[in-house]
Amino acid sequence: MQCRHTRRQWLTTAAGALTGTWLARAAPAPTAPVAVSRCRTYDPAELVPALQTMFDQLGGLGRLVKGKTVAIKINLTGAPTYRIGHLPLEDTHYTNQHVIAATVHLMGKAGARRIHLLESPWSTADPVEEYILQANWEPREILGAAQNVEFENTNYLGRGKKYSRMKVPFGGYIYPAFDLNHSYEDCDVFVSLAKMKEHATAGITLSMKNCFGLTPATIYGTGAGIDEPSVAPKGGRGMVHGGDRQPSKSAPAEKDPSTPRIDTYRVPRTVVDLISARPIHLAIVEGVKTMTGGEGPWVFGDLQPVAPGVIVAGLNPVTTDAVSMALMGFDPMADRGTPPFERCDSTLKLAEDAGVGTRDLKRIEVIGTPISQAVFDFAGMRKRRRSIPPPPVGIRG
Amino acid sequence: MRVEWTPMRWPAGWTDPATLSLLNGTAINYLLIDAKPEFEEVRSQARQQGLRVGDPAELPAGIRAIKGEWAGVRMQRGGDGASAGPTGVAWVDSNGWAVRLAAAMHPSDAIWVMAPPPDKSVNSGDSYLVTFCDSAAHGGRWVIALDEALAAGLAAGKAASLACWKRLCAAAGLFAAHQDWPDLAALSTLGVISDFAGEHEFFGGELLNLLARAGQHYRILIKDKMPLSALSGLRAAIYADAAPAAPALRDQLLAFVQAGGLLITHPKWGGPATLPAAAEDHPRFMLHTAGKGRIALAKDPDPDPYLWANDAAVLISHRYDLVRFWNGGATGSLYTVSPDRKRAVVHLLFYADRGPDAASIRVTGQYRTAQIWSAGEAAAQSVKMISQKDAVEVHLPQVSQYVALELEA
Numbered sequence: 001m002q003c004r005h006t007r008r009q010w011l012t013t014a015a016g017a018l019t020g021t022w023l024a025r026a027a028p029a030p031t032a033p034v035a036v037s038r039c040r041t042y043d044p045a046e047l048v049p050a051l052q053t054m055f056d057q058l059g060g061l062g063r064l065v066k067g068k069t070v071a072i073k074i075n076l077t078g079a080p081t082y083r084i085g086h087l088p089l090e091d092t093h094y095t096n097q098h099v100i101a102a103t104v105h106l107m108g109k110a111g112a113r114r115i116h117l118l119e120s121p122w123s124t125a126d127p128v129e130e131y132i133l134q135a136n137w138e139p140r141e142i143l144g145a146a147q148n149v150e151f152e153n154t155n156y157l158g159r160g161k162k163y164s165r166m167k168v169p170f171g172g173y174i175y176p177a178f179d180l181n182h183s184y185e186d187c188d189v190f191v192s193l194a195k196m197k198e199h200a201t202a203g204i205t206l207s208m209k210n211c212f213g214l215t216p217a218t219i220y221g222t223g224a225g226i227d228e229p230s231v232a233p234k235g236g237r238g239m240v241h242g243g244d245r246q247p248s249k250s251a252p253a254e255k256d257p258s259t260p261r262i263d264t265y266r267v268p269r270t271v272v273d274l275i276s277a278r279p280i281h282l283a284i285v286e287g288v289k290t291m292t293g294g295e296g297p298w299v300f301g302d303l304q305p306v307a308p309g310v311i312v313a314g315l316n317p318v319t320t321d322a323v324s325m326a327l328m329g330f331d332p333m334a335d336r337g338t339p340p341f342e343r344c345d346s347t348l349k350l351a352e353d354a355g356v357g358t359r360d361l362k363r364i365e366v367i368g369t370p371i372s373q374a375v376f377d378f379a380g381m382r383k384r385r386r387s388i389p390p391p392p393v394g395i396r397g
Numbered sequence: 398m399r400v401e402w403t404p405m406r407w408p409a410g411w412t413d414p415a416t417l418s419l420l421n422g423t424a425i426n427y428l429l430i431d432a433k434p435e436f437e438e439v440r441s442q443a444r445q446q447g448l449r450v451g452d453p454a455e456l457p458a459g460i461r462a463i464k465g466e467w468a469g470v471r472m473q474r475g476g477d478g479a480s481a482g483p484t485g486v487a488w489v490d491s492n493g494w495a496v497r498l499a500a501a502m503h504p505s506d507a508i509w510v511m512a513p514p515p516d517k518s519v520n521s522g523d524s525y526l527v528t529f530c531d532s533a534a535h536g537g538r539w540v541i542a543l544d545e546a547l548a549a550g551l552a553a554g555k556a557a558s559l560a561c562w563k564r565l566c567a568a569a570g571l572f573a574a575h576q577d578w579p580d581l582a583a584l585s586t587l588g589v590i591s592d593f594a595g596e597h598e599f600f601g602g603e604l605l606n607l608l609a610r611a612g613q614h615y616r617i618l619i620k621d622k623m624p625l626s627a628l629s630g631l632r633a634a635i636y637a638d639a640a641p642a643a644p645a646l647r648d649q650l651l652a653f654v655q656a657g658g659l660l661i662t663h664p665k666w667g668g669p670a671t672l673p674a675a676a677e678d679h680p681r682f683m684l685h686t687a688g689k690g691r692i693a694l695a696k697d698p699d700p701d702p703y704l705w706a707n708d709a710a711v712l713i714s715h716r717y718d719l720v721r722f723w724n725g726g727a728t729g730s731l732y733t734v735s736p737d738r739k740r741a742v743v744h745l746l747f748y749a750d751r752g753p754d755a756a757s758i759r760v761t762g763q764y765r766t767a768q769i770w771s772a773g774e775a776a777a778q779s780v781k782m783i784s785q786k787d788a789v790e791v792h793l794p795q796v797s798q799y800v801a802l803e804l805e806a
């Protein structure tokens with residue numbers, strides 16, 4: 001497979017994605033190439049070569065992970081007992097387990113020393129393995145995809161002795177720093193492995209919004225301790241959404257409690273704070289099968305399963321999300337008031353302003369399948385959905 | 398368990414024998430009528446109609462009454478939201494555990510659950526259905542008891558009351574038509590061992606209640622009546638009593654562990670004074686390897702049954718869940734099988750105010766056909782079933798709060 005970039009280019013783009021300093025703000029936000037691949041199924045025979053090609057197009061996985069401890073944040077949003085209709089969770093709103101296994105396999109093959117699969121499962125301190133069993137997954141299929149693979153529940157202290165203080169280099173929009181599970185610090189390479197979805201609060205959820213779940217609910221959740229973190233997580237992250245209270249006093253408080261207490265303001269900003277505090281080295285957005293209308297079955301509205309048949313990967317989360325948005329039929333340059341950000345601020349714009357990366361497609365090299373050949377019209381479906389009355393309130397399947 | 402009777406507590410306001418006509422065509426066949434003179438004519442005519450009549454204060458031998466709860470998701474005071482447990486899971490009131498415990502302690506008795514409707518103006522037909530099916534699915538019978546508004550509405554022939562009554566009677570009819578269901582054996586992954594008496598009564602009972610809520614399928618094992626085969630087929634056992642196990646039981650449990658079982662208990666359970674160093678880290682248990690199995694000793698000398706129940710589910714592992722639900726909300730289940738295991742009836746309970754519209758159920762085991770029985774449906778309805786490794790997944794249509802899933806191998 002041909003390598004499109006020199007090591008110097010690789011390091012330059014990766015470093016640019018990480019800095020987000022005042023210097024970066026003064027300069028145009030950095031760019032980085034994004035690989036796009038059609039992938040119609042989760043059959044490993046199609047999936048593994050597709051991912052391998054994409055990683056090669058980005059310069060090769062070995063350069064990034066060989067001899068390193070890799071942490072991969074997957075997206076298992078919402079309880080594992082809720083589906084859209086009878087569909088498996090991985091076909092609609094969870095990162096598909098075959099994509100996780102394929103990524104783990106390729107990272108192991110590329111020489112990763114350890115691979116930690118991280119998620120903060122809904123309202124529990126149970127092991128992630130136990131959580132995904134309830135989704136009807138077999139953890140061994142993922143754990144066996146490479147050597148030294150572990151899951152860790154990052155919704156609480158987990159296996160760490162203490163929380164890791166992760167500072168936001170540019171100072172932060174909402175939070176100046178976060179106290180996170182140790183796994184987010186104890187890694188050499190951080191990967192966001194997300195699902196391609198719309199989001200009720202943030203407009204879209206891609207590689208950056210996936211990192212909203214970095215925050216442990218023991219500190220940032222409904223049942224967080226007041227002075228110290230609670231022992232076990234309880235409930236969601238209403239505190240971060242609505243700003244009705246501060247994190248446990250042991251963690252850094254918000255910069256300015258007089259800012260709007262509105263989720264559509266706070267969530268995009270908090271996401272940018274998080275991905276600045278815990279920079280993403282490799283962003284992967286999985287859109288082989290997914291859903292429209294929101295991020296999970298609990299969203300009110302006409303939710304539909306769809307099969308865009310596409311995967312996106314890049315070395316910068318902003319450029320990767322910008323290309324993903326374009327593949328969804330949205331304009332990544334859109335700002336508040338324009339779909340999919342009708343009610344919220346654009347996480348991409350905020351990240352660009354913070355110097356994390358550019359969302360301007362003119363500045364992003366797209367490798368592999370051209371956007372025009374892989375676009376799936378989430379935007380059109382959104383427009384049609386919003387032009388008709390919402391379905392009656394009832395229990396959703 | 399004996400289930401030949403479908404009992405009903407006769408409403409205080411139904412002194413007119415004409416109200417007996419409401420029972421025509423229903424499964425209700427045992428009336429508990431106050432021993433007051435104003436009911437004499439009702440009693441007389443009921444007997445003439447072939448109904449059994451009894452005094453609520455004096456139940457005959459062979460019937461064991463237990464005090465129960467109005468089943469369903471418990472609402473907060475004011476009814477504006479579901480009450481929640483410590484992890485935010487909706488709090489469910491169920492009498493299933495109590496029925497099964499009473500049956501385990503008194504296997505030849507019929508178990509009747511006394512749980513009058515809550516003292517509020519209107520209890521929905523759905524809540525009556527849940528309360529009835531919750532007991533019946535576990536082999537007992539809720540003693541039908543109507544709130545004043547429903548009783549008055551029925552006496553007055555009000556359409557809404559009659560609809561509620563029809564729904565309740567349909568549920569009673571379903572179970573009356575399947576009196577063989579309680580003869581099927583409950584499948585379990587876990588045995589719960591206690592004498593369920595004296596100082597152990599609360600902890601043991603609450604543990605059963607909460608294990609069911611945690612989706613665990615258990616076998617009730619009365620401490621002094623355990624046959625040698627009591628632990629066969631189980632993955633785990635909980636020795637719940639604070640008092641040490643007798644030597645014979647201790648040996649039985651140690652043999653179970655040596656053979657690969659998991660014993661969950663407390664340090665004073667009566668086992669060996671020393672065990673190998675704890676092999677795994679757990680916030681509330683010391684996990685010791687013994688033979689092919691493990692012993693999980695609670696760190697807290699005063700354990701919380703809620704934590705034990707939820708920890709047991711993880712210590713055993715959800716890998717071995719017999720039944721998994723999706724889109725079920727607050728659920729309960731009892732998985733029963735015929736002796737040759739070629740036929741299974743899985744009782745599925747949905748405790749919310751209405752049944753789910755697209756629930757999926759995974760049942761461990763291999764089966765060829767699946768059909769559901771619902772209250773009010775004369776015939777079984779076939780449902781979509783997908784075979785998986787070691788299990789089947791069934792997709793339910795819109796259903797009420799109770800479904801009997803019948804599977805055949």
